[in-house]
Amino acid sequence: MNILSRCLMALSRESRMSIKDATFSSEGALFYTVVISSSTIEQMVSECLKAGVNETGGILIGSYSEDSSTAMIVEATTRPADSLAGRTTFQRGVRGLRPLLHARWKTGLYYVGEWHFHPGGSPEPSGDDFRSMTSIAANPDYQCLEPVMIILGGDPAGSYSLSASVFPRGDGPIRLREVLI
Numbered sequence: 001m002n003i004l005s006r007c008l009m010a011l012s013r014e015s016r017m018s019i020k021d022a023t024f025s026s027e028g029a030l031f032y033t034v035v036i037s038s039s040t041i042e043q044m045v046s047e048c049l050k051a052g053v054n055e056t057g058g059i060l061i062g063s064y065s066e067d068s069s070t071a072m073i074v075e076a077t078t079r080p081a082d083s084l085a086g087r088t089t090f091q092r093g094v095r096g097l098r099p100l101l102h103a104r105w106k107t108g109l110y111y112v113g114e115w116h117f118h119p120g121g122s123p124e125p126s127g128d129d130f131r132s133m134t135s136i137a138a139n140p141d142y143q144c145l146e147p148v149m150i151i152l153g154g155d156p157a158g159s160y161s162l163s164a165s166v167f168p169r170g171d172g173p174i175r176l177r178e179v180l181i
């Protein structure tokens with residue numbers, strides 16, 4: 001092992017240990033901000049590490065600001081056991097989510113959207129991703145007018161990146177950009 005790869009290893013260890021909250025905002029007329037807590041990012045990274053070469057995902061739990069322009073995500077669940085996952089597909093199951101959401105609701109936290117993993121790929125949403133989020137926004141069972149989608153792409157053990165999009169009911173998707181503070 002040469003000095004450069006030792007340095008890179010140290011760097012990736014360092015960045016894993018110091019995961020910070022991430023903030024994403026819209027640039028257009030409609031103003032949306034999504035804040036993802038560092039522990040949520042850690043939960044997603046650890047699920048992706050377990051999934052290996054397969055996609056995985058779950059739901060996002062959090063709360064909204066009073067004017068509902070900002071979603072604060074505080075939890076990314078593990079993959080429900082009845083999910084279907086392959087190398088380039090993921091269909092989230094539902095097992096266990098109802099009691100979990102009920103318990104969170106008692107503490108003022110709600111379903112705010114979905115997250116999933118593109119192993120070794122970019123975090124760009126696919127056509128299927130757009131379609132499934134649009135149907136969630138339109139589905140009254142979710143009681144979520146503006147679901148958020150977070151995708152983790154790349155290598156969860158090294159260099160990975162996140163994308164964030166909002167799907168307002170009856171409107172086109174809005175891609176958010178990371179705000180680097």
Ligand SMILES: [Zn+2]
Binds near residue numbers: 151
């Ligand atoms: Zn996807």
